[in-house]
Amino acid sequence: LAKTTQPISMDSYEGQEVNITCSHNNIATNDYITWYQQFPSQGPRFIIQGYKTKVTNEVASLFIPADRKSSTLSLPRVSLSDTAVYYCLVGDAYGGSQGNLIFGKGTKLSVKP
Amino acid sequence: NAGVTQTPKFQVLKTGQSMTLQCAQDMNHEYMSWYRQDPGMGLRLIHYSVGAGITDQGEVPNGYNVSRSTTEDFPLRLLSAAPSQTSVYFCASRGEGGLGTEAFFGQGTRLTVV
DSSP states (O other): OOOOBOOSEEEEETTOOEEEEEEOTTOOTTEEEEEEEEOTTSOOEEEEEESSEEEEOSSOEEEEOTTOSEEEEEESSOOGGGOEEEEEEEEETTOGGGGOOOOOOOEEEEEEO | OOOEEEEOSEEEEOTTOOEEEEEEESSOOSEEEEEEEOTTOOEEEEEEEEETTEEEEOSOOTTEEEOOSSSSBOOEEESSOOGGGOEEEEEEEEOSSGGGSOEEEOOOEEEEEO
């Protein structure tokens, strides 16, 4: 499973765009990149996943360069409710033990008024 | 939809006691797993199952047992509780398709061992 590196913490203000970058230098051909969000006292929640280029949904965008050795989660115009820990996960897309979600410490995003 | 349901939400145990944390999902997912999360840390995988009758160990399996007799249920048993097992426990499930498939987590069980 590819190891990921992301900042431990980030601060932002309401209304700003936040970009969280994750490094995964040894990503494999079958690996997907997935981001989860965790609020205090809750289980993680799926935000977005992608394989290459750009993916956008109603919550966030995910930018993946051609070499796929990093990815950037972009949260547009954050609010106080976006304060959470964000986890970047990289792993095999085809299930079984290779499909285990292996969490690092994540990035603690604090949004201030 | 109920999704993933964990019970109990809170539990206090004395050292040496045993108990079972319950996890049930109603999405007909084949893959289920248990994690523990210590303060300020990420989640660590305890055990997982890729289908009824099939279980395997994760990163931190010692002191825990699991079984998977049905698709819906995946209980986690603490054999002899220790203070080091004080943690928040999360159960997750997802359908086939590996990491590319969204995983759903329960609300967690906060366990304190005294």
